[in-house]
Amino acid sequence: MARQIGEVILDLRNISLSFGGVKALTDISFDVREHEIRAIIGPNGAGKSSMLNVINGVYHPQQGEIVFRGEHRKDMDTHAMAAAGIARTFQNIALFKGMSVLDNLMAGRNLKMKCSFLQHALWWGPARREELAHRRKVEEVIDFLEIEHIRKTPVGRLPYGLQKRVELGRALAAEPSMLLLDEPMAGMNVEEKQDMCRFILDVNDQFGTTIVLIEHDMGVVMDISDRVVVLDYGRKIGDGAPDDVKNNPEVIAAYLGTQH
Amino acid sequence: MTAATSAAPTDRLDTFPRLLLEHARVRGARPAVREKDLGIWQSWTWAEAAREVRAIACGLAELGFKRGDRLGIIGDNRPRLYWSMCAAQMLGGIPVPMYQDAVALEMTFVLQDAGIHIAIVEDQEQVDKLLEVREQCPELRHIVYDDPRGLRHYTQAFLHGLDEVVAAGAIHDANQPDFLDQEIAQGRPDDIAIMLYTSGTTGKPKGVCQTHHALISAARGGCGFDGLGEADEVLSYLPMAWVGDNLFSYAQALVAGFTINCPESGDTVMTDLREIGPTCYFAPPRVFENLLTQVMIRMEDAGALKRRMFHYFMGVAKRCGAGILDGKPVPAADRLLYALGKLLVFGPLKNVLGMSRIRVAYTAGAAIGPDLFRFYRSIGINLKQLYGQTETCAYVCLQPDRQIKFDSVGLPAPGVEIKVADNGEILVKGPMLLKEYYRRPDATAESINADGYFMTGDAGFLDEDGHLKIIDRAKDVGKLGNGAMFAPNYIENKLKFFAHIKEAVAFGHDRDMVCAFINIDMGAVGNWAERRGIPYAGYTDLAAKPEVYQLIQECVEQVNAELAHDAMVADTQVHRFLILHKELDPDDDELTRTRKVRRNFISEKYAVLIDALYGGKASQFIETEVKFEDGRKGKVAADLVIRDVKTFPVTQVNLGRAA
Numbered sequence: 001m002a003r004q005i006g007e008v009i010l011d012l013r014n015i016s017l018s019f020g021g022v023k024a025l026t027d028i029s030f031d032v033r034e035h036e037i038r039a040i041i042g043p044n045g046a047g048k049s050s051m052l053n054v055i056n057g058v059y060h061p062q063q064g065e066i067v068f069r070g071e072h073r074k075d076m077d078t079h080a081m082a083a084a085g086i087a088r089t090f091q092n093i094a095l096f097k098g099m100s101v102l103d104n105l106m107a108g109r110n111l112k113m114k115c116s117f118l119q120h121a122l123w124w125g126p127a128r129r130e131e132l133a134h135r136r137k138v139e140e141v142i143d144f145l146e147i148e149h150i151r152k153t154p155v156g157r158l159p160y161g162l163q164k165r166v167e168l169g170r171a172l173a174a175e176p177s178m179l180l181l182d183e184p185m186a187g188m189n190v191e192e193k194q195d196m197c198r199f200i201l202d203v204n205d206q207f208g209t210t211i212v213l214i215e216h217d218m219g220v221v222m223d224i225s226d227r228v229v230v231l232d233y234g235r236k237i238g239d240g241a242p243d244d245v246k247n248n249p250e251v252i253a254a255y256l257g258t259q260h
Numbered sequence: 261m262t263a264a265t266s267a268a269p270t271d272r273l274d275t276f277p278r279l280l281l282e283h284a285r286v287r288g289a290r291p292a293v294r295e296k297d298l299g300i301w302q303s304w305t306w307a308e309a310a311r312e313v314r315a316i317a318c319g320l321a322e323l324g325f326k327r328g329d330r331l332g333i334i335g336d337n338r339p340r341l342y343w344s345m346c347a348a349q350m351l352g353g354i355p356v357p358m359y360q361d362a363v364a365l366e367m368t369f370v371l372q373d374a375g376i377h378i379a380i381v382e383d384q385e386q387v388d389k390l391l392e393v394r395e396q397c398p399e400l401r402h403i404v405y406d407d408p409r410g411l412r413h414y415t416q417a418f419l420h421g422l423d424e425v426v427a428a429g430a431i432h433d434a435n436q437p438d439f440l441d442q443e444i445a446q447g448r449p450d451d452i453a454i455m456l457y458t459s460g461t462t463g464k465p466k467g468v469c470q471t472h473h474a475l476i477s478a479a480r481g482g483c484g485f486d487g488l489g490e491a492d493e494v495l496s497y498l499p500m501a502w503v504g505d506n507l508f509s510y511a512q513a514l515v516a517g518f519t520i521n522c523p524e525s526g527d528t529v530m531t532d533l534r535e536i537g538p539t540c541y542f543a544p545p546r547v548f549e550n551l552l553t554q555v556m557i558r559m560e561d562a563g564a565l566k567r568r569m570f571h572y573f574m575g576v577a578k579r580c581g582a583g584i585l586d587g588k589p590v591p592a593a594d595r596l597l598y599a600l601g602k603l604l605v606f607g608p609l610k611n612v613l614g615m616s617r618i619r620v621a622y623t624a625g626a627a628i629g630p631d632l633f634r635f636y637r638s639i640g641i642n643l644k645q646l647y648g649q650t651e652t653c654a655y656v657c658l659q660p661d662r663q664i665k666f667d668s669v670g671l672p673a674p675g676v677e678i679k680v681a682d683n684g685e686i687l688v689k690g691p692m693l694l695k696e697y698y699r700r701p702d703a704t705a706e707s708i709n710a711d712g713y714f715m716t717g718d719a720g721f722l723d724e725d726g727h728l729k730i731i732d733r734a735k736d737v738g739k740l741g742n743g744a745m746f747a748p749n750y751i752e753n754k755l756k757f758f759a760h761i762k763e764a765v766a767f768g769h770d771r772d773m774v775c776a777f778i779n780i781d782m783g784a785v786g787n788w789a790e791r792r793g794i795p796y797a798g799y800t801d802l803a804a805k806p807e808v809y810q811l812i813q814e815c816v817e818q819v820n821a822e823l824a825h826d827a828m829v830a831d832t833q834v835h836r837f838l839i840l841h842k843e844l845d846p847d848d849d850e851l852t853r854t855r856k857v858r859r860n861f862i863s864e865k866y867a868v869l870i871d872a873l874y875g876g877k878a879s880q881f882i883e884t885e886v887k888f889e890d891g892r893k894g895k896v897a898a899d900l901v902i903r904d905v906k907t908f909p910v911t912q913v914n915l916g917r918a919a
Binding site: 149 | 297299300525
């Protein structure tokens, strides 16, 4: 692989998050390097999605510090993060079901649109040029994900696997530098998983996008990630290259439920 | 339009590169090629296309491509692949298009047989296949790809992007500016223009060598016959390795100067068809069949009013539509109803199918069911059958306007001579005949007789008006135990006309009754089952459902009733049938890449089932190996039920001209 893994761009230090009495995350620290594929794994309820939500500012941790591209923060802010180039997909698909694939992808670019509501409503001059430029970007994403044949199909009519791909497309349309994927392969069949893996690797390879993903399928995680962090009951129990993590006794225990 | 073409000095326009340059000169600003890319139809004029072809030709020369060399071409219908064909011809080379969906192993044979040094392929998928078999094809020295996506990390020195090759060619061109024109000037009409490999229905594929003269004659004949000119539009979506695409998207486009349109991808053909609205359309019967199946499925899901309207006006169309298209006298009341139907049903339907602008549509490659053929003509689409083989540039018979017979393939095309041999085999002669089979003088001698006639291998006869009727493959026509003629294709086509039946194989030669294998159509039967609330898990399960058996049995019985109408074939009614547990598939060698049934292979592979059919058993267990698209193998096993079907006594003695 020609892709060079770079500096640490996101550093999470001693993050703790609780909802009332429930401790979702306890004193977790890990980092993400530029251009890498970083997986977060763990059994159900381990705090994986909470971790992702902390990264893009949906949840605000009570303790800890986040360093993103040299900037120290107590928590993240969703709008600021989107503007800073972080895009994400969701465990339960979050698309506009009644809108076409194309419109969903165009929606993914709304942060990049500069013209006013009125200008867009009139679709005149700069607004028109702007939309055409955005449409071109979206078409590139459509080409990249090989979804030309469903461009005009309402998302709600698509099979699940394709909806997942469209959601990835929606995130890609924002031209992110970091992509957060929450279980991109949940509920897919083998062929769909293979396709999705290929797309994730291609995104990472071709655009150099840093990818943080949560996944349950161990085979997939071990195959495509550069480094893996393992959570269990809101605590970090492992961190490192896939092979190290695979042989970590604590991780094996967490997954197989061995007595300590 | 056509006048401009015929006014040009046709005597010198005798090779494809010269035709291309002539179009660039005469109609340089008219669109030659369109391709949908990033959601937008991009177009290239004839002048631009000529420049692109020259650039690729220079690049190929720089790579060491020489007069007489074969250039492998693999991929979907992409403008740059068509241009590469012409570029090879400019240098006096021979393009060899291959089926893009063939697995790597199948390509080895062609690569070796044709001795290909350079191959231009579409994308990573094809590059991967060639890399896989490169060991077996040491002669393959360069692989050039059109789309660089995913190939960034491929470091092999013999891999080149087409852009690099073109850039290198520019230097070549700057150093030897006269080189290309000299090469074009050296081209002769009897040079081989293209090599197309036969589908291999029988034995190993053979490379059919067609000259510029043969293809141009066939294209000129065809364009003249149906008045195709520069204003026509064609959608190029059929495999480039198929002679039909070569004739329509390449030879005719270069002869008449019309525009070819390349779809965005294989999955978007229907949408692209609708957007382009071609004026001339070519499709094998299977495509027309699928379209009709889809229409029927969607009509069943439509509201009651629409459904009744559809069926009522389809009745009107059936009664008088074909007559109106053929300019025959039709009662005024029917004309009025038909006009109303056109407004309410046929027009919108044609629009949905992308066929609103079609002046002429062709079908060939296999026999088309008369009912299917009638359906399209009755809604006002000038669908014609055409008859020909790879060896004859798909140009033997054409159906003239207003003289369309449902059961014939028409009159001999201009310049073509037809003779029927004593054994019923059709023999043809004309300028469009192949020069030879590549490095197979034995096969060439076998297929062209002493008088210069090509032996088609099809059985047929000329009717009283001189129209050719095809019965079946000469070697497939057999006899039942009682001596009655058995034409399996004839029966299979009747079965396949039902939307629920995708494929059928009939047996009966030297037996005392006819039995059949059936493949159900997953889309149509799946939809049918869903609406009846019948749960199923995949093809094998659905195919074994008693309800599905009942449905298919009704279809078979209906075919038997039709067969009983005709004394000639009444004896060949289907007595027993079974529904196969897997779909017949080219990957398992059961169909050819053009999706024709490989009869002998199937009867060997499924000998157990045939024995069970004729042995009177009620069911038979079978386990079959299947190949998946990625090359993995698996097994499908099932206990197949065999059903007896009602047969009918001969009801009428006539010659199948009922309806």
